[in-house]
Amino acid sequence: MSAGVWSRYGISLLAVLAAIQIVVGCGGKEIVKVGIESNFRPFTYTEGGENKGFEIELWQEIAKKANIKYELVPMKSSELTKAIKSGEVELAIAGMTVNKARKENFAFSDPYFQTGLVILTASDNKEIKGKDDLDRKVIATKLGSTAYIYASGIQGIKEVRGYPDISEAYNQLINKSVDAVIFDERNVHDFQQNTGKGKVKIVGEVLNKESYAVVADKKSKYIGRINQAIAAVAKDGTYETLYAKWFGGQPAKLPGQ
Numbered sequence: 001m002s003a004g005v006w007s008r009y010g011i012s013l014l015a016v017l018a019a020i021q022i023v024v025g026c027g028g029k030e031i032v033k034v035g036i037e038s039n040f041r042p043f044t045y046t047e048g049g050e051n052k053g054f055e056i057e058l059w060q061e062i063a064k065k066a067n068i069k070y071e072l073v074p075m076k077s078s079e080l081t082k083a084i085k086s087g088e089v090e091l092a093i094a095g096m097t098v099n100k101a102r103k104e105n106f107a108f109s110d111p112y113f114q115t116g117l118v119i120l121t122a123s124d125n126k127e128i129k130g131k132d133d134l135d136r137k138v139i140a141t142k143l144g145s146t147a148y149i150y151a152s153g154i155q156g157i158k159e160v161r162g163y164p165d166i167s168e169a170y171n172q173l174i175n176k177s178v179d180a181v182i183f184d185e186r187n188v189h190d191f192q193q194n195t196g197k198g199k200v201k202i203v204g205e206v207l208n209k210e211s212y213a214v215v216a217d218k219k220s221k222y223i224g225r226i227n228q229a230i231a232a233v234a235k236d237g238t239y240e241t242l243y244a245k246w247f248g249g250q251p252a253k254l255p256g257q
């Protein structure tokens, strides 16, 4: 056979391989990179080299139902949205609160967790009993978070200090360098029960109604399937089982209610 015939076979073989790859890709067999946070207990955190948390397990169930193959990519929360923008990851599940400003830049799934913000102060603080007692007080929280935006809007506040990692804000409170921390309810609760036990207390009521959703690049084709899967885990009891395991008791509202 002449070299010309071989190369013609070669080309058609490549074309067949390419076609197979396209078909496999459409079948959802590609591996989707999903950003998670390494320090947002009890939702997503890394401990002893393992990814743990309510969101890690919830995502596992969602992905199973949505037929999405994935790889988790742990990072700092400040890197999450950048990683979506740059294409390093396509999706993220990391206690991401849905709000209007973020919706302009990203796509969100249906919410899967209802929550809010709370005030944490030192156990022996007798002045701060709620939001109305924050006049001329110094608040610590996480930079770029919804809590940072919320705290900055409280009338009469002296200063809001933002830290890249929430652990630093908690440390400032333990050291009494700040008067209070405002942050996501469940994360504050976790800190108060573990590292901060005996040193801090939650005061007042839940401040800002927020809900968490999966965040994605606006071009992502997965949001529809993820929404169907969220509805399915709510319907078949999987959501309630995971909720009971991580938070105890029953959720006030199931996703979609």
Ligand code: ARG
Pocket: 037, 040, 077, 094, 095, 096, 097, 098, 142, 144, 145, 146, 147, 184
């Ligand atoms: N829910 C808050 C927000 O979206 C704080 C989240 C901080 N942690 C995280 N993994 N994103 O701003």
